[in-house]
Amino acid sequence: MTGMIPFRKMNGLGNDFAVVDARQAPVRPAPEIIARLADRANGIGFDQFITLESTRSGADVFMRIDNADGGEVAACGNATRCVGWLVMQESGERTALIETRAGLLGARQGEDTFTISVDMGEPKLDWRDIPLAEAFADTRAIELQVGPIDAPVLHSPSVVNVGNPHAIFWVDDIWAHDLERFGPLLENHPIFPERANISLAHVTADDAITMRTWERGVGITRACGTAACATMVCAARTRRTGRKATITQPGGILDMAWDERDHIWMTGPVEQEFTGFLNPETGRFTREAQAA
Numbered sequence: 001m002t003g004m005i006p007f008r009k010m011n012g013l014g015n016d017f018a019v020v021d022a023r024q025a026p027v028r029p030a031p032e033i034i035a036r037l038a039d040r041a042n043g044i045g046f047d048q049f050i051t052l053e054s055t056r057s058g059a060d061v062f063m064r065i066d067n068a069d070g071g072e073v074a075a076c077g078n079a080t081r082c083v084g085w086l087v088m089q090e091s092g093e094r095t096a097l098i099e100t101r102a103g104l105l106g107a108r109q110g111e112d113t114f115t116i117s118v119d120m121g122e123p124k125l126d127w128r129d130i131p132l133a134e135a136f137a138d139t140r141a142i143e144l145q146v147g148p149i150d151a152p153v154l155h156s157p158s159v160v161n162v163g164n165p166h167a168i169f170w171v172d173d174i175w176a177h178d179l180e181r182f183g184p185l186l187e188n189h190p191i192f193p194e195r196a197n198i199s200l201a202h203v204t205a206d207d208a209i210t211m212r213t214w215e216r217g218v219g220i221t222r223a224c225g226t227a228a229c230a231t232m233v234c235a236a237r238t239r240r241t242g243r244k245a246t247i248t249q250p251g252g253i254l255d256m257a258w259d260e261r262d263h264i265w266m267t268g269p270v271e272q273e274f275t276g277f278l279n280p281e282t283g284r285f286t287r288e289a290q291a292a
């Protein structure tokens, strides 16, 4: 029987996480306990549950990621920055190497302690890797639409996998569409056998994009790091922008670049909110203190 264990609440641009340390003793709450803890009315309230585990890969830490619905996923950009920051706090170094199910990700301190850059690796562009349920030779714009066949309200998204699957719909106004309604329909569309994160993106300049995201397994988020990575790649691939852009989401701004080695770089803030204790078997929790 496990007792109460410490957690810390963190966020990157308002995309928030409960982070637990399982490097000394295993911690693996059941999906329904994670969903209960994620609940904003009665639980801690978060988008992802992050577990730090030990690893023999040579990385500093393995980061396990569970969505608010309790489903495990391979990638989370904003949490990678938070975990990078935590590792750097522990080690006193200015870099960190984080193992995820999507690969090894390098993080480094930015212009101040609370700004972290992460190398999110290479995008996967082939339809089989996204994955899609049917073949599309060109994933810059796939046949998928919402609304009447002759006057769709959303159509022809760009799709990409940046450790997790994303579809980006290009629009003129990210607030003109009912993402709360279309998000769950598109997330669960049969074209996406592993479901997908769904974003609306508006290119405002050659180096600036505004966007918002319906996250798979979560819903509307204030920010999504991997969605920003996906949007950078898709915007550059479709020649809507160059290979560097600021991406503005409701929670704030990320600096993005898709470099000449095909790696995606994301730079943005991390924040510690408070600490507490939780019981991973029962979902009971207490909130302890405001983080310094």
Ligand SMILES: N[C@@H](CCC[C@H](N)C(=O)O)C(=O)O
Pocket (backbone or CB within 6 Å): 015, 047, 048, 067, 073, 074, 075, 076, 077, 078, 079, 164, 165, 197, 215, 216, 217, 218, 223, 224, 225, 226, 227
């Ligand atoms: N918030 C994340 C993405 C988390 C995972 C996503 N919901 C999925 O199911 O793939 C980010 O910052 O990237």
